[in-house]
Structure formats: C-alpha cells, structure tokens
Amino acid sequence: MTVSARCLFFLWLFSSTVYAQNVQYPVKPVRVIIPVAPGGNVDSVMRMISGKFSEGLGQSVILENKPGASTNIGNEYVAKSSPDGYTLLANTIPLVANISLYSKLGYDPEKDFIPISMMASSPSMIAVNANVPVKNMKELIDYAKKNPGIIKYSTSGAGGITHLAVELLAFQTGTKFAHIPYKGGGPALTALMSGEVDLSVLSVLSAAGQMTSNRIKVLAVTSPKRLPMYPDIPSVNEFVPGYEFNSWVGVFAPKGTPSSVIQILNEQISKALRSPEIMEKIQKDGGEVIASSPEQFKKSITNEVTQWSKVIQQAGITPD
Secondary structure, three states, rough: HHHHHHHHHHHHHHHHHHHHHHHHHOOEEEEEEEOOOOOOOHHHHHHHHHHHHHHHHHHEEEEEOOOOHHHHHHHHHHHHHOOOOOOOEEOOOOOHHHHHHHHOOOOOOOOOEEEEEEEEEEEEEEEEEEOOOOHHHHHHHHHHHHOOOOOOOEEOOOOHHHHHHHHHHHHOOOOOEEEEOOOOOHHHHHHHHHHHEEEEEEHHHHHHHOOOOOEEEEEOOOOOOOOOOOOOOOOHHHHHOOOOEEEEEEEEOOOOOHHHHHHHHHHHEEEEEEHHHHHHHHHHHEEEEOOOHHHHHHHHHHHHHHHHHHHHHOOOOOOO
C-alpha cells in the first residue's frame, strides 16, 4: 500500500470512528442540573418534558436539583463539567443576570455555555395576601407610595427572577418594597399564603392553584396584554405603561460539547416540546412553546445579558 493510500485509509478510519461516536450518543443516562428548588418554573417545565425527552434519546434523563446562591452553585457545577453531553443545565433569567449582580462568578454565561434550546416563555402574576388592603395594581402602587418599605415581598432568592420583577416595578413606579428572600419558589408561596409577607410574583401555574383558596388576591399578569385564559385579570402594563416581565426556560451544555451532540439534544427537546400533550400543558399554564434553534437561543442570551445589565444598574439591584 502506497503512502497516499495509507493516509487515505487512516483518514477514512478516523472519520468513521468519529461518525460512529456521534451516532451512538447517548450511551448512558443524561443528567440535567436544575439550579433551583423543586416547584419553580424551570423545575416544572423540565419535569413536564423529561419523559418525552427520555423517550427520544433512548436513555434515562435524570433531573437533579442543585439550588443555592441565585442558581450560581448549579451554574458553576455544569460550567466545569465534562463537555460530553451527559451533564446539562436548565435555567432562566438568573443565568444571564448574575454577571451584572455579582463581582465574581465561577462562569461566564456567554463564554462557558452552549445554548441548546429555549424551551418555553411565560409571564408571571403579581399577587398579595388576602389581608392586604388593596384590590388592584393602582391601589397597590398608591399604598406603596404612602407606606414606603412597609410592603414585604417574598422571592425564591436574592437576584432571582421574582426579585428582578418586583424591583423593576419599584423602579418604574418610584415605590419601595421590603425584600424577603426564601430558598425556592415553594417556601416563597407558603410565606405569601400564610401572611408572613404581603406580596409575591408567582408563576401562572402557582397562582392558578391558589386563586380559589381565599388566601391570596391576584392583581395582574406581567405580560403586555391580558392572558386569554384569564381575561378578567389585567396586565401590569395597564397601570404601569411599558412594564413587561416574561421568564423563559432553556437548556445549556458546557462549552466544548460537540456540535453533533448539541444537534441531537436540540432535536429531541424540540420534538418533546411539540408533542400535543406538552404544548397543551404549557399553554394551559399561560406559557408559550418556543423550541428555538441553538443559534436563535444564543442571540437571545446575548440580548438578555445586555438588557438585564441596564435594568440592574438603573434599579440598583444587589444580591443580599
């Protein structure tokens, strides 16, 4: 065999090996790190699609909650994981906002992760405890202006999405609220229902589950317009023009993950999201299925980093 022939043979062998490795992915369970406590929007959406996602991959999908430090613990864990497609991250706004909140991070949201897919986007609902003497957003804002710092609000953690949502409202209305952080969305909701705090920003799912409990009053949705399934609940925008807050849920891989693996993951996540039962569940909860491409998601992440940098600076938001 000539030198040229041997080179061609080894090139073919190498290409075949790489191809075989790619098409064999995954050969073991895929773990998705959820950097928040169970019960939040990220956790709910990920659990909603995990069954279909697992079926598509032909492997188990293991969901592991690693809450703490406004998702930084889970984010850094995945950023430093092996880039082989077997450790992924599901997260939302804190991933892109934390770089403007913390002077030192163990990761960079744009440099240390590869966006796989933005899965869904959804507004939230602003609710108060039933004993708070307001019936709508106008009365809430007026009450807050007359009693600065008196209204206590619960969040899933300092610098998290609920923290950002309320501080954005405070900034745009010239009001002041007292922030009480909890370890997760579940404890924050419990605090609101018990009267330990006065106000909270809830997922549509969480709010809907408590609307008939007589323990909370839902004042408004954070989307620009009213939701079709709740036409009687006004949007914050009707009282505070320009206010909008929509959270999203997306999946990421550590930098260096092969593009072929990213493609497989994106295809299977999209397939799971577009199944009729999953679409119906997400829409019922007030959300919208996105199922973006990696390129679309990457562009969104860049825009979000810039947007939240401005909001955080203008509102003076700092982690506790």
